Amino acid sequence: MSAELNTLYMPQDAEILERIQESPTLFTLRLRFTDPNLQDQFQFEAGQFNMVYLYGVGEIPISIVSDPKDSHIIDHTIRIVGRVTQGLANLKAGDHVGLRGPYGRGWPLQQAEQDDVIIITGGLGCAPVVSVINYVAHRRERFGHLNIVQGVKHSDDFIWRERYDQWRELPDTTVLLAADEGTPLWPWHIGLVTDLFDNLVYDPQRVNVMMCGPEGMMRVVTKNMLAAGVEPCNIWLSMERNMQCAVGHCGHCQYGKHFICKDGPVFCYEQVADLFGIKGF
Ligand SMILES: Cc1cc2nc3c(=O)[nH]c(=O)nc-3n(C[C@H](O)[C@H](O)[C@H](O)COP(=O)(O)OP(=O)(O)OC[C@H]3O[C@@H](n4cnc5c(N)ncnc54)[C@H](O)[C@@H]3O)c2cc1C
Numbered sequence: 001m002s003a004e005l006n007t008l009y010m011p012q013d014a015e016i017l018e019r020i021q022e023s024p025t026l027f028t029l030r031l032r033f034t035d036p037n038l039q040d041q042f043q044f045e046a047g048q049f050n051m052v053y054l055y056g057v058g059e060i061p062i063s064i065v066s067d068p069k070d071s072h073i074i075d076h077t078i079r080i081v082g083r084v085t086q087g088l089a090n091l092k093a094g095d096h097v098g099l100r101g102p103y104g105r106g107w108p109l110q111q112a113e114q115d116d117v118i119i120i121t122g123g124l125g126c127a128p129v130v131s132v133i134n135y136v137a138h139r140r141e142r143f144g145h146l147n148i149v150q151g152v153k154h155s156d157d158f159i160w161r162e163r164y165d166q167w168r169e170l171p172d173t174t175v176l177l178a179a180d181e182g183t184p185l186w187p188w189h190i191g192l193v194t195d196l197f198d199n200l201v202y203d204p205q206r207v208n209v210m211m212c213g214p215e216g217m218m219r220v221v222t223k224n225m226l227a228a229g230v231e232p233c234n235i236w237l238s239m240e241r242n243m244q245c246a247v248g249h250c251g252h253c254q255y256g257k258h259f260i261c262k263d264g265p266v267f268c269y270e271q272v273a274d275l276f277g278i279k280g281f
């Protein structure tokens with residue numbers, strides 16, 4: 001392997017500064033590169049991801065959820081689904097992981113300036129857009145109306161209630177929450193997120209819609225947004241596939257002519273419309 005490739009694939013040591021339990025299956029790791037020069041140089045955009053390496057177990061892609069303006073803070077919110085995520089969940093402050101990144105193309109935040117913004121997440125898929133919400137919140141005057149919409153299967157799956165309460169207090173902001181099923185204590189909508197669309201505040205000609213979550217949900221939302229007159233190039237989707245190299249070499253994350261690691265993970269609908277319509281591709 002050439003020296004250049006070797007560096008591309010080489011995880012760098014990082015320390016866990018803090019571990020926050022967000023819910024029974026979700027936790028946040030706050031990381032810092034052990035090498036201070038690497039830490040100083042580290043810059044990222046909202047929507048980019050790192051490869052997080054659990055020594056002796058494996059390496060996985062995880063979005064960066066902290067605000068890009070505080071690039072010295074590297075937060076990853078992780079859901080336990082299998083081998084690596086379970087192993088990472090067992091770590092504590094002071095433990096070390098390998099880290100390489102940031103990778104991928106993030107959300108179109110500069111393009112979205114002055115426009116209304118609709119952020120729609122489904123299931124536990126909200127992590128990749130937390131950095132977008134933080135970004136807009138810290139630069140509130142540069143954007144139009146901010147709509148934050150989250151749908152969960154069951155009200156018990158809802159996490160980060162405090163954050164949603166804080167976002168609700170932002171100026172010119174609408175927060176809409178829906179659960180397919182809920183306990184009697186769930187104060188928000190019971191049903192699908194799309195039921196809430198009449199409550200969105202936006203100009204279809206001047207809006208950027210950013211979403212992540214299950215592809216079935218993103219398909220339905222996209223159909224609704226197109227029907228409302230939103231341009232396909234203003235609808236943005238965050239796609240997920242298993243990854244290995246994260247730099248466009250191995251083909252593991254291929255999505256038609258695109259590599260999700262390099263050309264995505266965020267795509268505008270126009271770029272992927274042909275494949276996105278094919279369920280299970
Ligand atoms: C660009 C990108 C950003 C991501 N950001 C986050 C994040 O911020 N937080 C987070 O918790 N997860 C995120 N993921 C998903 C995360 O990478 C996977 O959950 C992880 O690779 C699972 O590894 P594991 O060894 O724990 O599970 P495995 O043992 O490999 O798999 C357990 C189960 O999860 C499924 N699975 C594995 N990887 C994925 C995947 N990428 N998408 C859907 N199902 C998968 C497997 O098919 C299997 O059913 C992201 C994925 C991508 C591609």
Ligand code: FES
Pocket residue numbers: 242243244245246247248249250251252253254259260261262
């Ligand atoms: S993960 Fe190797 S090409 Fe994308």
